[in-house]
Amino acid sequence: MFQRWILVIALVASCGHDHGPPRVRKMVEPAADAKRTALRGGGPARSPRIANYKIDARLDSARHLITATETLTWTNTGESPVETLPFHLYLNAFKNESSALMRSSGGELRMAKASDTGWGWIQLDSVMIAGVEQVSRLKFPGLPDETVSELPLAQPVIAGQTIEVSFKFTAQLPEVFARTGFKGDFNMVAQWFPKIGVRTGAAGLEQWECQPLQATTEFFADFGTYDVSLTVPNTFQVVATGVLTAATESPGGTRTFTYRAEDVHDFVWVADPFLNQKHGTAKVDDGPPVTVFVYYRGEQEAFANRHLQAAIGAVEKFSQYFGAYPWPVMSVIDPPMDAMFSAGGMEYPTLVTTAGDSVFMRPGIRVPESVTIHEVGHNWFQGILASNEVTEAWMDEGVNEWADAHVMQDLYGPRTSGVDALGFQANMTALRNAVTADPSSLPQPIATAAYAFIDQGTYGNTEYDYTMRALFTLEHDVGSTKFMAAMKAYAKQFSFKHPTGRDFWTALSQALEQDIGGFAHAAFQEIGGLRLAVRSAACRPAHGVRGVLGDGPGKKTVTETEAPDAGAWSCDVVIQNTGAVHVPVDVELRFVDESTQRLHWDGVGTWQRFPVEHSAKLASVKLDPDNKLMLQTPVEYTYRLEGDGAAALRASARIGAWTQTLLQLVGP
Numbered sequence: 001m002f003q004r005w006i007l008v009i010a011l012v013a014s015c016g017h018d019h020g021p022p023r024v025r026k027m028v029e030p031a032a033d034a035k036r037t038a039l040r041g042g043g044p045a046r047s048p049r050i051a052n053y054k055i056d057a058r059l060d061s062a063r064h065l066i067t068a069t070e071t072l073t074w075t076n077t078g079e080s081p082v083e084t085l086p087f088h089l090y091l092n093a094f095k096n097e098s099s100a101l102m103r104s105s106g107g108e109l110r111m112a113k114a115s116d117t118g119w120g121w122i123q124l125d126s127v128m129i130a131g132v133e134q135v136s137r138l139k140f141p142g143l144p145d146e147t148v149s150e151l152p153l154a155q156p157v158i159a160g161q162t163i164e165v166s167f168k169f170t171a172q173l174p175e176v177f178a179r180t181g182f183k184g185d186f187n188m189v190a191q192w193f194p195k196i197g198v199r200t201g202a203a204g205l206e207q208w209e210c211q212p213l214q215a216t217t218e219f220f221a222d223f224g225t226y227d228v229s230l231t232v233p234n235t236f237q238v239v240a241t242g243v244l245t246a247a248t249e250s251p252g253g254t255r256t257f258t259y260r261a262e263d264v265h266d267f268v269w270v271a272d273p274f275l276n277q278k279h280g281t282a283k284v285d286d287g288p289p290v291t292v293f294v295y296y297r298g299e300q301e302a303f304a305n306r307h308l309q310a311a312i313g314a315v316e317k318f319s320q321y322f323g324a325y326p327w328p329v330m331s332v333i334d335p336p337m338d339a340m341f342s343a344g345g346m347e348y349p350t351l352v353t354t355a356g357d358s359v360f361m362r363p364g365i366r367v368p369e370s371v372t373i374h375e376v377g378h379n380w381f382q383g384i385l386a387s388n389e390v391t392e393a394w395m396d397e398g399v400n401e402w403a404d405a406h407v408m409q410d411l412y413g414p415r416t417s418g419v420d421a422l423g424f425q426a427n428m429t430a431l432r433n434a435v436t437a438d439p440s441s442l443p444q445p446i447a448t449a450a451y452a453f454i455d456q457g458t459y460g461n462t463e464y465d466y467t468m469r470a471l472f473t474l475e476h477d478v479g480s481t482k483f484m485a486a487m488k489a490y491a492k493q494f495s496f497k498h499p500t501g502r503d504f505w506t507a508l509s510q511a512l513e514q515d516i517g518g519f520a521h522a523a524f525q526e527i528g529g530l531r532l533a534v535r536s537a538a539c540r541p542a543h544g545v546r547g548v549l550g551d552g553p554g555k556k557t558v559t560e561t562e563a564p565d566a567g568a569w570s571c572d573v574v575i576q577n578t579g580a581v582h583v584p585v586d587v588e589l590r591f592v593d594e595s596t597q598r599l600h601w602d603g604v605g606t607w608q609r610f611p612v613e614h615s616a617k618l619a620s621v622k623l624d625p626d627n628k629l630m631l632q633t634p635v636e637y638t639y640r641l642e643g644d645g646a647a648a649l650r651a652s653a654r655i656g657a658w659t660q661t662l663l664q665l666v667g668p
């Protein structure tokens with residue numbers, strides 16, 4: 001999901017667009033090889049396929065109501081028996097004000113408000129196991145929140161055993177809010193079906209992970225296969241996870257579209273009568289290309305190619321860095337403007353929604369592209385490397401942000417990754433660092449569960465920005481080539497698994513052949529970040545020693561006349577770091593004659609004194625002159641010595657003219 005700040009700058013008044021009455025759409029044909037496999041180039045299963053779904057759903061487009069049957073086939077791959085099955089019923093987050101989502105968000109998320117008329121819910125009409133109705137046995141352990149339901153089993157599911165559960169359910173979409181729902185004729189159908197939790201933990205001690213949906217928590221699910229048939233009016237375009245395997249006319253002016261997805265952990269779809277489509281191909285080394293689609297309404301046509309090119313570039317670059325994209329399609333939905341804040345900027349396997357279209361975002365201002373790249377990037381950082389977004393959001397959001405910055409620079413140039421327009425150029429990461437909170441000021445560590453953050457802003461600054469800056473700091477410390485290789489090794493080792501933070505640091509330490517546990521602990525488990533400062537910097541004229549020297553008859557007093565100023569300067573610079581993170585720091589001294597001298601502090605301890613002799617007086621002290629460290633704002637620290645008084649140090653942040661322009665555009 002994307003952060004709030006990027007949506008702020010895309011804010012536009014939503015004006016009504018008259019699309020005319022819906023028309024019967026041209027029938028879509030499945031791709032020629034779609035029936036064969038939902039994996040690009042075929043091949044064996046990539047994941048353990050623990051949770052597999054077969055769903056048959058029908059959309060009542062006037063009421064935004066879905067009636068469906070679902071068969072879940074789930075295998076106990078743990079060693080302990082299972083006596084209860086927990087299911088996410090995410091749509092109940094929109095049922096009333098008592099849900100954990102509504103309580104934790106206050107009905108507001110990412111610039112959008114929940115509708116007070118368009119409530120959403122999901123009702124289980126039937127739950128059958130081995131032909132026996134179970135619906136009356138369902139429990140809601142988190143009442144009044146109803147987003148998790150538990151089913152106590154008459155017979156436990158023992159290790160290695162597979163169970164089949166058949167549901168009939170009715171799902172009412174909310175008016176779009178917090179990633180799902182309808183707006184006008186646009187239906188974003190996400191988190192819409194009963195979905196089983198994930199068992200985690202050591203063999204024999206497995207526990208269910210199935211948390212209620214809250215404002216900042218996202219998702220966690222097992223990999224599997226999805227065979228889903230969707231029946232909608234023949235005036236609607238459907239876009240869904242996976243590949244289209246069949247499209248048929250159905251009674252009553254409807255059509256049924258059947259999709260198959262393999263080795264994914266979610267399934268979403270969009271139904272809308274007014275979507276247009278553009279497509280292209282992304283070349284991936286190890287096999288056939290990926291077909292990349294962008295779906296958009298006519299009034300957003302100007303942005304379609306930008307999103308398409310960004311998505312193609314992202315699929316290609318992420319494949320190079322973190323392993324080949326495994327599916328044959330990637331669909332990018334550009335939601336209608338009035339659904340953008342709630343439905344836009346969200347990631348699902350093989351299907352993402354983007355955002356950022358606005359009159360301000362003229363070509364060269366790469367905010368729309370950055371949203372697309374972020375969401376496509378999530379197909380690796382959480383789609384393939386399926387970490388737990390509820391408890392370790394940094395593993396997808398923050399790691400993805402770090403990866404996005406690399407991809408943006410590769411695609412658009414290091415100096416122009418954020419802006420290249422109107423004669424201005426700027427790097428996207430530098431722009432972001434200039435407008436987001438100083439990590440050293442954040443009150444909670446990165447290693448905090450998403451639901452435990454004090455507010456949405458702290459969650460965003462910590463999990464997205466601080467994580468990205470910490471990873472860049474580490475990367476610059478160990479060297480980029482080595483770090484990228486280590487990240488690739490991590491991605492390879494944990495593809496189609498559920499890596500934890502511990503797995504991440506262990507994999508990186510192994511690949512880098514150095515223990516980075518100290519950095520990981522300080523940057524991710526503690527608060528305080530990096531708090532570098534020049535404690536003092538002062539110079540005095542250098543001269544021979546004055547005073548009483550020697551003893552006995554040879555004792556003499558050396559005066560200023562006998563030890564005159566030598567024309568050089570004796571300077572003393574003290575650097576301190578009162579933060580938790582200690583990393584090596586370069587220091588650049590600039591003297592009044594414009595000469596410079598480099599110093600290096602290994603970062604050990606909380607302060608370091610540098611005595612320096614130089615022919616000219618010190619003018620300024622610059623910490624981290626090569627911008628290797630990103631953990632502190634300002635990114636560039638220059639301390640100027642003012643006048644003769646060395647005590648007056650002035651820190652200046654270099655914020656480019658473009659950042660200021662952008663800030664004016666955004667407002668506070």
Ligand SMILES: [Zn+2]
Binds near residue numbers: 001002374378396400
């Ligand atoms: Zn995200």
